[in-house]
Amino acid sequence: MSAIELHARRSDGFDARVANAVALLRSAARDHEGRVVQATSLGAEDMVVTDMISRHDLPIAVATLDTRLLHAQTLALIPAIKRRYRIDVERFSPRDETVVHFVRANGERAMFQSVELRKACCAVRKLEPLSRMLERRSAWITGMRREQSANRGAVAFSEPDAEGRAKFNPLADWTLADVWHYIAANEVPYHALHDQFYPSIGCAPCTRAIAAGEDLRSGRWWWEQEKTKECGLHLRDRSTRPGQASGAQA
């Protein structure tokens, strides 16, 4: 059964939620002209946002973090976006020397050894490249939704990030059914693993399929307690900043 067959449902208020999301993107593009970027994980929610940016011809850059540990199906969406929307997705990767140093010090499977090392890996592979993605930008856009997990229950439509930049979450009030209804109705390209029970997809070592009834993000860092399960990209007070990563590597 495909993700569309499993999840896509049109519910009351869908058109209003789409209109609100587009209005938020439009105001972000206007208020942060030339300095706003969509940080896409290439997951379902982010593909919806990219579709809206393209459909409404909004001057918003689209960029992704290529941690060098992504599934091939994730990377395949970059040329798919180019073909479908004529958008070049900017790629930000960790610095080779930092990754080599981290792996030499901690091993390929450091993320499974402790929460501290898992966060240090996220700092090297995600937070430092994110800081470069956001350089000279005053605003960024995510596909975060309140429904995704207990940690995301308070997601606002707009909020300052840890550095004081504007961060917009146009799908904050969307349901999973909304996301998949939008994808089906607009024939949005989506990640092949979503059809294999991967609702939330990150790096390959840290992502697995989920079983029926499990929390939507239970396939991410499944060996950790719920309260630690964020990579730091979306914390308002990032406890593990890129500059702190080297200390955590030892």
Ligand code: SF4
């Ligand atoms: S999600 Fe896993 S592999 Fe990816 S950066 Fe974080 S700890 Fe490392």
